[in-house]
Amino acid sequence: MNSPIFNPYCVEARYTEQRIPQFRDNALIAALPPIPSDEQLAEELFELPEFSVEQRDWSASERLCMVAELAHLLRPLQRHLSLARAFDTLMRTGYSRRGIRSKEHIETYQRLYEAKQEGRAFPTQSKRKANPQLSSALIGLPGTGKTTTVRRIFLRYPEAILHSDGVMQIPYLHIECPHDGISVKGLALSILRKLDLLVPDANYFQLYKPSLAADVLLNHCARALHNHYVGVLVIDEIQNLRNAGKTNGALMASLVTSANELSVPVVFAGTMKALKALGVDASVARRSSGAGFPTWDALSRSGDLNEPGEWEDLISTLWPFQWLQKPVELDDVMSNFMYECCQGIPDFAVKLFMCAQWRGVLDGTETFSIETLAAIMSNELSRVAPIVDALKTGDIDARCRYEDITPPEFTSLLDDALNAYEGVRQRGAALTADNPALVPRVASILVEAGINEDRAFSMASKVAKEGKAVGLVDATSAALKLAKPPAPVRGKKKRAIDAAALVELAPDDYRNAIHRASESDTTTFDELVAMGAARPLHELLGYV
Structure with missing residues (x-):
C-alpha cells in the first residue's frame, strides 16, 4: 500500500468523536470531516473572483482575462446547501451500515462471489432488516450548475483516507460521462480507472480490462467499490450513456437496486430525458426529493430586487464584477431583461454577462446596454435559443426535446469575441473612403x-x-x-461582338455600355451607372 507521502490524493486518518448514536464506533464515519453548519457550508461553497475598482483601469488584455474568471463564480443558494447536506447525510448513512472488516463486510464479498458464479452483475436483495434506500438522482436542466456544485461539495472531503490498519477509504467517486458518449462497459472501466488513480497499486484497469461482458465488469466494480469503502458513487451526465436500451437499462436498474445491498450509495445526475431512457427514473426520482435531491429547475424570481428570489440573489452577486470603465447600474428593468434572456439558467446568465463586458472592452464603448444583451443572445448565444423559447412558453415537450442543448464553452465565447473585433485592432482598419489618407x-x-x-x-x-x-x-x-486584365474574348464570341458593333443601337440599349466600356477603359457597370440603368450597391442600401 502506498503511503500518503507517495500518494498525493491520500491523507492519514484523523478521527473525531461522534455523538449521533448510529454513527458511534465507526472509523469510516469518524475519519470524515465533522458535520458542518449551514454557515460553514455556505462559506466553503462560495467562490468569487478577486476584484477591485482599480482593475477597471488595467489594459484591455488584462481585463479580458479577469472577466473570464467569472466562469468559476458560485453563489450558494438554498438549493446548494440542501444538496451538500443531502450528500453528507447519504454518505454517513451508507457508512453506518458498514464497518472496516466487519462481519457484514465479509458477507458482502460472499454474495458478490455467488452472483458472479451465477452470471449476474450484482447479488439479489437479501431478506434481512429493511434499510433506507441509498440510491437517488439529481435531475435538472443543463446550465443550472449541478455538476459544478457537486464538484465544489466534494472538495470538502479528502479523495482517499489511509487508516492505521492499512485500509484505504474512498469517500466519493465522481464519474462524468463524456459528451461524445460512453457505454455501460466504458462506464465500468472509468470507475476502475478512477480507483487506480486513487489507489495506485490496485491496478484494477489492467487486471479486469480483458473482461468482455458489461455485467462481469460491473461485478468487478462492485467488489472494488466495496473493497475500498467508497462512500458515494456519482454517475454524472448520465444522458451521455450510449445505447440506453433494455439491456443497459436493466444493468443500471440492477446497479440502483444493489446500492442498498452493498451499502454504497449511487447518485445519477443528468436530465429527465436521460433517466427515462435508462428506465430508472420511476424507481429513483420518486425518492430523490425526499432524500434532499429535488429537481434542479431554473432559478425562481420575484421581479423585485428589494424582495429577492433565487434569481435576484444571483444577479445581485454577479453584477458588481464589472471590469468596464463605465459600469452599468443594476435595476429591476435590467434584472428582469436578463431573466427574460436566460430564463433563470445561471450558466446562460454568467455567459451573457461575460460576453457583454468583452464587447464593451473590445469595441471601445466600455459599457453595455439592453440592446447589447439582445444582440448577444441573437449571435454568440444563439445556440441556446430553442431551450430559452421552450422555457418561456412552458412547452414541456419542447423542453425535453432541447434539454440536451449546451451553450458554447467560455473559451469559445472569448475566441469568438476576439475574432469579431480583430479588425478593430488591425492597422488601417479605421480608414474610410472619406479619409484623405x-x-x-x-x-x-x-x-x-x-x-x-x-x-x-x-x-x-x-x-x-x-x-x-x-x-x-x-x-x-x-x-x-x-x-486584373479582362479575360480575352476569342472565337465566335468576339465575332459576335464585332458584328453587334456594326448594328446601330438605340440610345437606351444596355449593350451600349459594353461598347463604351471597351473603348474608354472603364467597366461595364460604370457605363450602366452613367446611363442611369444601374445604381451602386451602397446607394441602394442607403449608405449615401
Whole structure:
C-alpha cells in the first residue's frame, strides 16, 4: 500500500468523536470531516473572483482575462446547501451500515462471489432488516450548475483516507460521462480507472480490462467499490450513456437496486430525458426529493430586487464584477431583461454577462446596454435559443426535446469575441473612403506590388470614390481587382461582338455600355451607372 507521502490524493486518518448514536464506533464515519453548519457550508461553497475598482483601469488584455474568471463564480443558494447536506447525510448513512472488516463486510464479498458464479452483475436483495434506500438522482436542466456544485461539495472531503490498519477509504467517486458518449462497459472501466488513480497499486484497469461482458465488469466494480469503502458513487451526465436500451437499462436498474445491498450509495445526475431512457427514473426520482435531491429547475424570481428570489440573489452577486470603465447600474428593468434572456439558467446568465463586458472592452464603448444583451443572445448565444423559447412558453415537450442543448464553452465565447473585433485592432482598419489618407496608403501598397504609380493612384482614387470598401484591407483588395486584365474574348464570341458593333443601337440599349466600356477603359457597370440603368450597391442600401 502506498503511503500518503507517495500518494498525493491520500491523507492519514484523523478521527473525531461522534455523538449521533448510529454513527458511534465507526472509523469510516469518524475519519470524515465533522458535520458542518449551514454557515460553514455556505462559506466553503462560495467562490468569487478577486476584484477591485482599480482593475477597471488595467489594459484591455488584462481585463479580458479577469472577466473570464467569472466562469468559476458560485453563489450558494438554498438549493446548494440542501444538496451538500443531502450528500453528507447519504454518505454517513451508507457508512453506518458498514464497518472496516466487519462481519457484514465479509458477507458482502460472499454474495458478490455467488452472483458472479451465477452470471449476474450484482447479488439479489437479501431478506434481512429493511434499510433506507441509498440510491437517488439529481435531475435538472443543463446550465443550472449541478455538476459544478457537486464538484465544489466534494472538495470538502479528502479523495482517499489511509487508516492505521492499512485500509484505504474512498469517500466519493465522481464519474462524468463524456459528451461524445460512453457505454455501460466504458462506464465500468472509468470507475476502475478512477480507483487506480486513487489507489495506485490496485491496478484494477489492467487486471479486469480483458473482461468482455458489461455485467462481469460491473461485478468487478462492485467488489472494488466495496473493497475500498467508497462512500458515494456519482454517475454524472448520465444522458451521455450510449445505447440506453433494455439491456443497459436493466444493468443500471440492477446497479440502483444493489446500492442498498452493498451499502454504497449511487447518485445519477443528468436530465429527465436521460433517466427515462435508462428506465430508472420511476424507481429513483420518486425518492430523490425526499432524500434532499429535488429537481434542479431554473432559478425562481420575484421581479423585485428589494424582495429577492433565487434569481435576484444571483444577479445581485454577479453584477458588481464589472471590469468596464463605465459600469452599468443594476435595476429591476435590467434584472428582469436578463431573466427574460436566460430564463433563470445561471450558466446562460454568467455567459451573457461575460460576453457583454468583452464587447464593451473590445469595441471601445466600455459599457453595455439592453440592446447589447439582445444582440448577444441573437449571435454568440444563439445556440441556446430553442431551450430559452421552450422555457418561456412552458412547452414541456419542447423542453425535453432541447434539454440536451449546451451553450458554447467560455473559451469559445472569448475566441469568438476576439475574432469579431480583430479588425478593430488591425492597422488601417479605421480608414474610410472619406479619409484623405486612404488613397495614398492604398496606392503605396499597389506600387509595392509592381503597379505603375500613376495607375495605382488612379485605381485607389476610384475605389475611394465608389465608397464601398471599409478599411485599408478591403480598399486594397478592391483596387487589386481593378488591376486584373479582362479575360480575352476569342472565337465566335468576339465575332459576335464585332458584328453587334456594326448594328446601330438605340440610345437606351444596355449593350451600349459594353461598347463604351471597351473603348474608354472603364467597366461595364460604370457605363450602366452613367446611363442611369444601374445604381451602386451602397446607394441602394442607403449608405449615401
